[in-house]
Amino acid sequence: MKDGIEPEIGAERFAALLEAYGAEPARWPEAERAAARRFEAAHPQTAEPLLAEARALDRAIDRALQAHAASALSPAARAALHRDARTSAPPPPRSLAARLAGWRPTEWMGGDWRPAGALAAALFLGLLGGTAAPTLVPFAPAEAVAADPTVEALAEDAALYLYGPGAALETPAAPDQTEATR
């Protein structure tokens, strides 16, 4: 075909088309179909006997192959094909409402969210404890501990136990007591 115009065909080509494809124009090659129809119209004396012979063979083949209709797909096979088609098709898109109803944080965060969450929580608690420590954990200075009468009594008890009654714990006398003994 050139410039969209089909070339004309002669008797020889017309006979060859029928020899291969039979009398039914729908089976003829698309590129030559119109030209073959033109030949048929222009040369009926040549075309008609060829068409009649080809048509007779077409019918004989059709009759011989009618057994195909008896060997159609069974209902079970047809159902299986449809089932496979449904399972092979992509899943239907979910509506926005369905997607929101089914939303889970794990979907958003991914599958390995637990270790990351634990680490973040530990970091947060650490920072919180660090900033609040001066008020929450009041360690006393050393002078205050030494002046504590409870601590002093415990030290005397320990010396008595370790060194006996003569080993008095030498502690500096209080200024007011020194003044009184004078």
Added chain:
Amino acid sequence: MPLDPKAPGAEAAAVEALARAAAAGDRAAFEPLVDRLAPGLHRFAARLLADPAEAEDVTQESFARLWKAIAAGPMSAPARPWLYRTARNLCVDRLRRRGRWLDEAAAPAETTADPAPSPEAATAAREASADLRKAIDALPERQRSALLLVHVEGLSGRETAAILDASEEAVESLLARARRSLRATLSAKESER
């Protein structure tokens, strides 16, 4: 016969539109592809194998491969010839395993239903059909495939060429040889009577 003489190529175009839709993710296109292609594909395989039950396995396997091909991305060839080519290859494998590559496949049970004007004519017509069916089954596989694809399934010479991995000229030659052989069978039987 499934051929629609008023709309040559229309079926192929409809199938390709469905295949493109399926490849684009349109789930509504999958089952119509089965409806359009499975009966003819099974008929073709049943004729090649002379075994409708085995042809169902071939049909199912061919479609399973089609779904995989569609899921893998754009197909390299039109879906209809691709599917028939897959089915033919599966049939050829099975025939080879049977050792019946150039087989004289068993003819299915006779179901010719054409009314005949007289009992004698009916008997003659049935005998002629049975003889021709045997002659079709005895054709070399490529000639038989070409005849079934073009004459029965309504595929074009170009589609058949793609299925048989041949040129359109080669398909035309296969068809012509097949028809000449069948015509000779008919002529011989008529001369016997």
